[in-house]
Each structure stands twice: as structure tokens, then as C-alpha cells.
Amino acid sequence: MIVSIGSGTLQFFRNAELVKSYLISTSRRPPSNLRGSLGTPRGLHQIVERIGGGQPCGMVFKGRVATGQHFSELPDSEQEGRNLITSRILWLGGLEEGVNRSGDCDTRARYIYIHGTNHEARIGEPLSAGCILMRNLDIIELYEEVRTGDLVLIRD
Template identity: 40%
Template structure:
């Protein structure tokens, strides 16, 4: 059964499927790991890919609110919007599978729901370094590698995020 493991310490995503293990460099949260809404941390634990977004979009397509804006990322667009957290090319939207940990609310009534936190595996500008924690909670990948992963997975594939 195909599945994904994201290793926070190594800053890698490994796809296990088709009798192989493909390793991609990623960038997870600058603030480290954590499940609480608003923490800008990457949640841990078992997740599933609940939605695949952007299947036929061109590389470097800009997505906001999970919709294609009609823009294609380039250096001029980056200069015009220097503070934008770029979500490019494709989105794999994650849903947590562990109630009270990364799904729903915890024992203190605090939202820890990865899906409601909009935690994605998504594309980022190719100028962004991989292997370095720099995101706002999501798992960032370079666009060509994300497209390669995107065609290999289906909705429902499990994603285990480990420290």
C-alpha cells in the first residue's frame, strides 16, 4: 500500500510505493512541530491526503484559498508581493487521523485539526531552500518534485509526520 513518511529532523519526505522508496527534500515549519491552531508549526502524527488540488495547472501556478489566481510565479511577481507565502503548482491537503492530537480539539478544547489549519504539502518557489525549516506549518516542496509526487498518490494515502 503506498504511503508517505515526512521526517522533520531530516527534512525529507519519503514516498513508499510501486516497490520503491523515493526521497524528496522538503521544508517544514520554522517554528518546529506542534498541533495547535495559530502556532505556525508542522503537526505530527498520522494523516491522510484528503484532497488533491491543481492537477492540470501549469508549473508555478499561484494558488490562494486553494484556487488558481491566474498568475504564474516569476521574479517580477515575487518583487511585487515580497511578503506573500507562495503556494504554487499543486496542493495535497492533509487531514489528521488522531482525535484530540491532530484532528478536532484537544482535551483543553483547543483546535488541533490539521485540515482546519490548512496544512498542505505544496509547491514553493524553486529559489527557496529545501532541507531547511522555513515554512509557516505546511510542508513545502520544489515544484517539479511535487508534480512527480502528485501523480504517484491518490486521496486517502496515509502520511505519517515524525520528529
């Protein structure tokens, strides 16, 4: 996969052939690999964990555990200004020592995911606190195609 922060796209490849391009959202802040920056990290990553298989579309996750609630069931006060983690989670881990792996720049330790959101109408805008956000049906579709260990290149 190639995530382009600037164009707001995630391209999914199989055997070096482009299968599909998805519209995404990344951080409201400038790209950054540093802990506490809230920026989307750059560089070569891999999927270290796939979470949420079999859950209904729109399921809300807290601490990577399904809450049993669809985001539409939550009051507006619990959704306003918050990007909920919904539908599926692809947890990313950096592969470049000192760039996005270990120390103050460890992508996995920052809990950077590709995941669904409760703000689907805003996909394409800078929206997250570092994660890569997708429409719920899109992340479910992508989740079924990828495996742990698959590579993800995040670039400007």
C-alpha cells in the same frame, strides 16, 4: 509517505518499497499540532484533497484556486518574505482524535498542505508556517503518484 521534520525529507513508498525521497521544508517554528502555533503537525494523516491537476508548473494558488499567474510574474514585493502556494496542493487531514484531528489540533482546519513554493532554492531550510514545502517539479511528480486517502506519517 513518511515526512521527517528533522532530516527535511519526504519518503514516498509504494507497496512498502521506497520509491523516492524528496528534500522538503517544514515550519520555521517548532513542530506543533495546535491551532495558531504555525508549527508542522506530527502524527498520522491522510490526503483529503488533491488540488491543481493540469495547472502549469509554478501556478500560484489563493484559497486553493489557481490565480492564472506563475510566481515569476509577480513583483518581488509580492513574493518577499511570503511562501506562495504553487503548482499542486495535497491537503492533509489528521487521523488521530485529540492529537491532529478535531478541536484545537485539527490539521485539516489549519489548512496544512504539501505544496510547491516560490522559494525553491531554500528547500531544506525551515521555511513554512506549518505546511510541507517541495520544489515545484517534485510536488507535480508526487501529485501524479498519490491519491486521496493515502497515508502520510509526519514525525520528528
